[in-house]
Amino acid sequence: xxxxxxxxxxxxxxxxxxxxxxxxxxxxxxxxxxxxxxxxxxxxxxxxxxxxxxxxxxxxxxxxxxxxxxxxxxxxxxxxxxxxxxxxxxxxxxxxxxxxxxxxxxxxxxxxxxxxxxx
Amino acid sequence: xxxxxxxxxxxxxxxxxxxxxxxxxxxxxxxxxxxxxxxxxxxxxxxxxxxxxxxxxxxxxxxxxxxxxxxxxxxxxxxxxxxxxxxxxxxxxxxxxxxxxxxxxxxxxxxxxxxxxxxxxxxxxxxxxxxxxxxxxxxx
Numbered sequence: 001x002x003x004x005x006x007x008x009x010x011x012x013x014x015x016x017x018x019x020x021x022x023x024x025x026x027x028x029x030x031x032x033x034x035x036x037x038x039x040x041x042x043x044x045x046x047x048x049x050x051x052x053x054x055x056x057x058x059x060x061x062x063x064x065x066x067x068x069x070x071x072x073x074x075x076x077x078x079x080x081x082x083x084x085x086x087x088x089x090x091x092x093x094x095x096x097x098x099x100x101x102x103x104x105x106x107x108x109x110x111x112x113x114x115x116x117x118x119x
Numbered sequence: 120x121x122x123x124x125x126x127x128x129x130x131x132x133x134x135x136x137x138x139x140x141x142x143x144x145x146x147x148x149x150x151x152x153x154x155x156x157x158x159x160x161x162x163x164x165x166x167x168x169x170x171x172x173x174x175x176x177x178x179x180x181x182x183x184x185x186x187x188x189x190x191x192x193x194x195x196x197x198x199x200x201x202x203x204x205x206x207x208x209x210x211x212x213x214x215x216x217x218x219x220x221x222x223x224x225x226x227x228x229x230x231x232x233x234x235x236x237x238x239x240x241x242x243x244x245x246x247x248x249x250x251x252x253x254x255x256x257x258x259x
Contacts, residue, residue, distance in 0.1 A: 069141075076137060083130045 005061040012054030019047030032100040033092045041085025131173035138166040156237035160244025187249040194242025201236045
């Protein structure tokens with residue numbers, strides 16, 4: 001195994017673990033559902049993709065084993081995690097979860113009032 | 120208020136293909152790697168349930184016009200008749216055979232009758248899962 005690839009694998013996996021840790025801090029410390037969802041669906045997605053890329057490079061360089069399922073998994077997580085984050089956030093808004101009391105803008109509420117008044 | 124599911128529906132159109140392809144791969148890799156008829160069947164029905172969530176029940180019936188109760192029967196019949204091959208050849212019930220064949224595109228391939236048994240398991244799992252979910256979802 002080439003030494004440079006070892007360093008790249010280590011950097012990718014440690015970066016992914018660090019991003020997952022950042023996600024848990026965001027989930028614990030942020031004030032309302034929307035900001036927590038923002039932290040969870042962005043940082044965790046990038047962290048998992050980075051860990052999977054590190055795993056793929058490790059098995060390819062160390063064992064010569066091209067594992068296409070890991071690449072498919074990266075694509076799948078990249079595609080599905082933002083969609084699920086969007087759906088959770090929208091379900092929270094539609095069931096009337098309040099925004100953080102210090103937030104200043106609510107464009108969706110304004111757009112809904114406009115569409116109600118024109119109808 | 121009319122809801123707007125366009126993000127979920129567009130994502131489902133792409134993801135359902137990936138899930139079904141991966142379930143077929145799991146089904147065929149069952150002999151040498153992890154996988155098999157059970158997991159493959161569960162994953163196929165998971166893709167159908169995803170389409171059912173994003174669109175509705177009628178879309179799934181339009182894509183795949185199958186009565187899933189018949190699918191259970193077809194699967195059980197496949198598994199039992201695979202076992203009966205051994206009886207007709209003069210061996211005990213559920214004796215499996217394999218051989219190497221030269222297929223036109225794939226080249227030298229080992230074909231095993233256990234794959235047909237697994238196909239029966241696959242059909243039964245898809246049929247049972249979809250029957251349970253549809254009968255729970257339809258009762259209002």
